[in-house]
Amino acid sequence: MFVKRNLSVITAFLVIAAMFVTGEVKSNAAGAGASSDTTVYVTKTGDCYHSSGCNSLRKSCISITLQEAIDDGYKPCRNCYPVALDTVPLTSEVEEEIEALKTYEGNTKEFNAYTYYMNNIDLQIEIGPDGDALLEHFIEQGKEEERIAKEEKRR
Numbered sequence: 001m002f003v004k005r006n007l008s009v010i011t012a013f014l015v016i017a018a019m020f021v022t023g024e025v026k027s028n029a030a031g032a033g034a035s036s037d038t039t040v041y042v043t044k045t046g047d048c049y050h051s052s053g054c055n056s057l058r059k060s061c062i063s064i065t066l067q068e069a070i071d072d073g074y075k076p077c078r079n080c081y082p083v084a085l086d087t088v089p090l091t092s093e094v095e096e097e098i099e100a101l102k103t104y105e106g107n108t109k110e111f112n113a114y115t116y117y118m119n120n121i122d123l124q125i126e127i128g129p130d131g132d133a134l135l136e137h138f139i140e141q142g143k144e145e146e147r148i149a150k151e152e153k154r155r
Contacts, residue, residue: 037065037066037067038065038066038083039052039063039064039065039066040063040064040065040066040069040082040083041054041057041061041062041063041064042062042064042069042074043056043057043059043060043061043062044059044060044062045060046074047073047074047075047145048074048075048076048077048078049064049066049069049074049075049076049077049082050077050079050080050082051077051080051081051082051083053080054077054079054080054082055079055080056077056079056080066083066084070122070125075120075122075145075147076121076122084121084122084125094128094129097128097129097130098114098117098129099114100129100131101113101114101117101129101131101134102114104131104135105131106131106132106135109150110149110150111135111138111149111150112149112150112151113131113134113135115148115149115150115151116134116138116142116147116148116149117129117134119147119148119149120142120147120148123137
């Protein structure tokens with residue numbers, strides 16, 4: 001049992017290490033491989049797009065393309081984590097820009113650029129790791145949309 005568990009851990013580590021070495025790490029691993037014509041689902045009244053089978057689709061289920069969902073302002077569901085458009089492989093420069101969001105000068109008790117970026121896949125695609133643009137989006141739209149913009153306190 002002990003050997004089997006350790007073998008699983010070592011295998012997982014090697015797979016992740018291989019992804020970093022080959023440069024195939026994507027900023028949105030859950031959505032890797034999606035294209036603009038991928039089918040996603042929306043509801044009559046919601047503001048999120050969903051994967052097939054999501055519990056949020058019980059009352060209504062309208063199929064549209066991923067590109068249409070993004071163009072219409074739908075956000076990815078936080079319950080089913082649907083696909084997102086392909087993103088570019090992370091370079092060390094982009095990784096540094098993302099890391100710099102942690103110490104962005106515009107961070108406050110209400111807004112953290114790194115948290116906002118990491119919790120909003122659509123903004124990773126639309127805006128990228130630009131602290132000023134992320135803050136502007138939060139002020140103009142994100143606050144009203146109740147997007148996650150600060151670190152939640154753990155109990």
